[in-house]
Amino acid sequence: xKTVYLSHPLSIDxxxxxxxxxxxxxxxxxxxxxxxxxxxAINIAKExxxxxxxxxxDPHPSVVLRNDMKNIRYITPLKEKEExxxxxxxxxxxxxxxxxxxxxLSPQSFVDQYIIGLNVKxxxxxxxxxxxxxxxxxxxxxxxxxxGAFTQTxxxxxxxxxxxxxxxxxxxxxxxxxxxxxxxxxxxxxxLKGTVVDGDKRGRTIGFPTANIELTDEYIxxxxxxxxxxxxxxxxxxxxxxxxxxxxxxxxxxKISIEVHLFDFNENIYGKNVRVNWHYYIRNEQKFPSFKELxxxxxxxxxxxxxxxxxxxxxT
Numbered sequence: 377x378k379t380v381y382l383s384h385p386l387s388i389d390x391x392x393x394x395x396x397x398x399x400x401x402x403x404x405x406x407x408x409x410x411x412x413x414x415x416x417a418i419n420i421a422k423e424x425x426x427x428x429x430x431x432x433x434d435p436h437p438s439v440v441l442r443n444d445m446k447n448i449r450y451i452t453p454l455k456e457k458e459e460x461x462x463x464x465x466x467x468x469x470x471x472x473x474x475x476x477x478x479x480x481l482s483p484q485s486f487v488d489q490y491i492i493g494l495n496v497k498x499x500x501x502x503x504x505x506x507x508x509x510x511x512x513x514x515x516x517x518x519x520x521x522x523x524g525a526f527t528q529t530x531x532x533x534x535x536x537x538x539x540x541x542x543x544x545x546x547x548x549x550x551x552x553x554x555x556x557x558x559x560x561x562x563x564x565x566x567x568l569k570g571t572v573v574d575g576d577k578r579g580r581t582i583g584f585p586t587a588n589i590e591l592t593d594e595y596i597x598x599x600x601x602x603x604x605x606x607x608x609x610x611x612x613x614x615x616x617x618x619x620x621x622x623x624x625x626x627x628x629x630x631k632i633s634i635e636v637h638l639f640d641f642n643e644n645i646y647g648k649n650v651r652v653n654w655h656y657y658i659r660n661e662q663k664f665p666s667f668k669e670l671x672x673x674x675x676x677x678x679x680x681x682x683x684x685x686x687x688x689x690x691x692t
Contacts, residue, residue, distance in 0.1 A: 377462040379469045384478045386489050393495040396429040396468065397421035400501040402543075403432050405451035406460045407561050409502065409534040409541040416529060417500040418465055426497065427467040431490060432457070433474040440474055451546055451562075453593035456569070470494065483513030487521040500529045536561055553599035555654035565606075565653035568595045568634070572645045575635065584674050586619070586635035587645060589652060597632060602658040604681035607636050608651040614638045617674075617681045618652065621661035637674075639682065656684055 382388070399417035403410045414430060421428035436448045452460060454471065461469055472478065472490065481489070486508045491499060499518070507513040513521065515530045522528070534541040541561055549557045550566070558566045568591060575588030587607070591597075600621035606613050616638040622631065636652060658677050664670040 377458075377466050377469060379458055379471060381471050381473070382490075383473045384475060384481075384489075386493055388494065394427055395424075395495050395497045396427045397424060397498040397500065398429040398431055398470075398491065398494070398496045399466075400431050400499055400505055400507070402436065403430065403452075403457060403461075404436070404543045405546050405562060406457060406464075407541055407543065407546060408536075408563050409531070411464070411563065412534060413500050413502055413531045414461070414464055414466065416531060417498075420498055420500065420529065421467070424498065428465070429468040429470060429494070429496070430461055430466050431470040431472065431494075434471050435474060437474050437479065440476060441479060447594065449594045449596040451543060451550075451566075451596055453595060455593060456567070480509050483508030483517070484521050486513065487518070491522075492525045496526050498527050498529070500531065502531050503533055547596060550596050550598045553601050553603075553657040555598055555603065556656050558654070565655065566598070567654070568597070568652045569593065570634070570650060570652070572648050572650060574646065575633070584637045584671075584678075585642075586637045587650065589634040589636060589650065591634070592649070597634065598654060599657070600632065600661045602661065602677050603654055604656040604658060604684045605636060606653045606655065607638060608653075609638075609641075609643070609645055609648060613653075614641055615681065615685045616641075617658070617677050618654075619661065637678070639678070655688075656681075 397417050397420045399414045401410060401413060403414070406414070417430070418428040434454050436450070439448055458469060501515055503515060505515050515528065518528055539545055546558050546561055549555070549561070555566050568589070570589040570591045572587045573590045575586065598620060601619075603618045603620065605616055605618040607616055616636050618634060618636045620632065620634055623633065634652070658680055664673065
């Protein structure tokens with residue numbers, strides 16, 4: 377897959393570009409609904425003997441449009457998004473830098489520059505996709521802006537348990553710690569990537585050494601608590617438990633940490649890049665009156681996770 381970074385105004389000559397079928401959307405999460413849009417574009421491209429393309433924005437529009445939103449955490453940061461799209465079989469990823477100037481574009485100007493201007497012959501988007509200043513352009517009004525230069529396919533709403541499959545729903549589940557429900561919407565486990573860094577090493581003193589994970593990107597961190605997780609180290613997947621939170625038994629610090637204790641593991645992995653897959657929420661983070669009670673609870677958490685993985689061996 378080729379990734380092309382674009383900034384406004386465009387300086388690309390459409391005559392030099394091969395005709396494409398393009399999926400339109402921000403695609404944070406690349407959940408099952410997004411996948412339907414993208415896979416439809418890929419399949420139509422094959423039928424038309426064209427290349428498939430995805431057009432997305434960076435950063436999230438709310439960072440630019442909302443004064444109270446200086447940064448935002450993502451379900452799939454751009455690098456992760458790029459890797460997933462490549463796995464799906466997309467030929468070209470266009471990443472458009474979202475700026476105040478771009479936000480002011482009329483729907484017609486957006487179409488002229490970022491669809492017709494990129495030599496797109498067919499577009500695929502969800503029913504609720506909008507474009508142009510204040511999102512005034514919709515898939516219903518798109519034909520009036522196309523001037524016959526391209527055709528379109530609209531993907532209807534996808535639901536799960538009577539709820540619309542959306543990035544907003546995933547964010548809500550993560551806020552509540554419902555990582556198992558997130559998997560149902562993503563079609564894969566929710567994943568965070570990071571690097572193992574030095575921590576306070578207190579876990580070793582109570583018999584539960586942990587890997588302290590420093591995230592490599594602006595991921596959404598699930599609700600504080602204890603989770604059954606798997607962690608990939610050196611291309612090998614291990615079972616474990618993860619604590620997300622401030623470790624209230626030990627400190628009054630308010631900084632959130634992510635610490636993973638792996639079962640049957642005794643390797644030095646400081647500095648290693650790892651991937652944490654979130655399987656199941658076990659309990660809230662809590663402060664214990666003594667180290668003894670904390671150790672007893674960690675042992676119970678570990679046993680819960682072991683039983684979980686034994687019952688759900690196909691998921692690991």
